[in-house]
Amino acid sequence: MNTKFYDIAIVGGGIVGLATALALKARFPRYSLTVLEKESEVAHHQTGHNSGVIHAGIYYKPGSYKAKLCIEGARLMLEFCRENSVPYDRCGKLIVATTAEELPRLHNLYERGRANGIAGLELIDPERAREIEPHTNAVQAIYSPDTAITDFGQVAAAMARNIRNTGGEILLSSRVLGIRGTGGDYHLETAGADIRCRRLINCAGLHADRVARMMGLHPEILLLPFRGEYYTLGPECRLVRNLIYPVADPQFPFLGVHFTKKIDGGYEAGPNAVLAFAREGYRFGNVCWKDLAAMFTHPGFWAMAWRYWHIQAYELYRSLSRRAFLNALQKLVPELQDRDLARGGSGVRAQVVTREGLLADDFIIVESHNAINVLNAPSPAATASIAIGNYIADLAAKHFE
Numbered sequence: 526m527n528t529k530f531y532d533i534a535i536v537g538g539g540i541v542g543l544a545t546a547l548a549l550k551a552r553f554p555r556y557s558l559t560v561l562e563k564e565s566e567v568a569h570h571q572t573g574h575n576s577g578v579i580h581a582g583i584y585y586k587p588g589s590y591k592a593k594l595c596i597e598g599a600r601l602m603l604e605f606c607r608e609n610s611v612p613y614d615r616c617g618k619l620i621v622a623t624t625a626e627e628l629p630r631l632h633n634l635y636e637r638g639r640a641n642g643i644a645g646l647e648l649i650d651p652e653r654a655r656e657i658e659p660h661t662n663a664v665q666a667i668y669s670p671d672t673a674i675t676d677f678g679q680v681a682a683a684m685a686r687n688i689r690n691t692g693g694e695i696l697l698s699s700r701v702l703g704i705r706g707t708g709g710d711y712h713l714e715t716a717g718a719d720i721r722c723r724r725l726i727n728c729a730g731l732h733a734d735r736v737a738r739m740m741g742l743h744p745e746i747l748l749l750p751f752r753g754e755y756y757t758l759g760p761e762c763r764l765v766r767n768l769i770y771p772v773a774d775p776q777f778p779f780l781g782v783h784f785t786k787k788i789d790g791g792y793e794a795g796p797n798a799v800l801a802f803a804r805e806g807y808r809f810g811n812v813c814w815k816d817l818a819a820m821f822t823h824p825g826f827w828a829m830a831w832r833y834w835h836i837q838a839y840e841l842y843r844s845l846s847r848r849a850f851l852n853a854l855q856k857l858v859p860e861l862q863d864r865d866l867a868r869g870g871s872g873v874r875a876q877v878v879t880r881e882g883l884l885a886d887d888f889i890i891v892e893s894h895n896a897i898n899v900l901n902a903p904s905p906a907a908t909a910s911i912a913i914g915n916y917i918a919d920l921a922a923k924h925f926e
């Protein structure tokens with residue numbers, strides 16, 4: 526088999542890998558670069574199966590990578606959409622407290638959003654909430670006028686076009702099977718060609734820990750797949766205008782089932798967050814024994830199961846019971862009826878759990894010899910992708926020989 530040589534190879538053709546390729550191409554125009562993607566198209570996994578929300582950056586701890594890169598990334602994402610004719614809608618969002626007990630958490634979120642400098646954030650009363658979303662049941666709410674929606678699959682397709690137009694390559698159906706260090710370079714065995722590269726970036730999403738291990742790293746973390754299931758709202762359901770979210774549980778890095786307007790005009794409700802039995806477990810019945818073995822033999826899994834068992838038991842129940850899913854949604858929009866819902870698609874989030882069983886709260890990006898590994902890039906990484914790409918290009922400029 527022929528060996529191809531590149532200055533930079535990126536594993537993973539999701540939105541983070543593609544945005545990183547664009548940033549590196551802009552920073553090092555003379556370097557040859559390839560993106561290796563195991564599927565026959567880009568954006569096949571998380572990037573093509575999400576809610577499509579360009580988050581404003583309210584939820585994230587001030588000073589964290591998530592806060593910084595989401596806020597900067599949202600601005601850059603809107604600019605990218607405008608420049609590349611990708612549709613977007615700055616439709617705004619409500620975060621709704623439906624009981625008095627939720628108010629302290631709502632106020633904490635509001636303070637966090639203000640500390641993050643989110644423009645236009647308002648704490649509003651029930652009347653104003655009903656002007657924005659006439660069918661919602663709010664005791665009080667946060668209004669975020671700058672939250673927007675797009676289709677990250679279309680964003681990724683536009684990024685892929687731009688990479689090719691600037692001389693980069695994208696090799697599809699090229700699963701990286703093994704990595705060896707040879708004479709200062711990396712030698713990648715792939716399902717297509719043999720690849721040698723001088724610098725390597727790992728943006729493999731649900732498989733990022735495995736790709737890091739192929740490089741000889743020993744990250745102590747485990748990537749867990751959390752499936753998010755959606756229902757769609759029928760076209761005659763006129764109960765939602767834009768985006769309605771509950772007050773998120775601060776113990777859990779997911780936002781709770783919510784209503785989302787899609788850029789194509791439809792509406793979705795979800796996603797929940799159920800531990801999947803396979804890293805690409807889009808359905809309940811998908812089981813991968815290799816993935817389960819990796820979970821069950823990692824101490825972090827058992828510590829996580831112990832810590833969050835009550836939340837996961839409820840998520841599993843709500844996944845199996847349509848009634849329970851409807852009940853959660855009716856807290857936000859009481860008039861919603863079972864007939865308004867139809868089973869929709871799903872996506873699987875890659876979420877790092879530490880040895881101590883904690884679900885990592887921030888993005889994790891680590892450097893090793895001439896390599897950078899993106900180990901934890903769950904939501905809002907689609908929003909933040911361009912800022913993450915720029916951050917990685919900065920690291921590369923500093924640390925690559």
Ligand SMILES: Cc1cc2nc3c(=O)[nH]c(=O)nc-3n(C[C@H](O)[C@H](O)[C@H](O)COP(=O)(O)OP(=O)(O)OC[C@H]3O[C@@H](n4cnc5c(N)ncnc54)[C@H](O)[C@@H]3O)c2cc1C
Nearest residue numbers: 537539540541563571572575576578701730753872906908
């Ligand atoms: C249900 C759900 C809802 C979400 N909602 C939002 C939202 O509204 N807003 C937001 O900002 N974020 C959201 N997210 C998060 C967002 O989708 C992800 O953070 C983002 O897509 C991560 O991109 P990525 O490129 O890291 O991963 P991915 O898109 O998963 O890409 C990784 C790529 O690597 C490839 N790969 C893996 N292993 C190999 C290998 N060995 N060789 C070659 N290729 C390989 C995979 O095939 C894949 O294409 C959501 C996620 C989910 C699942």
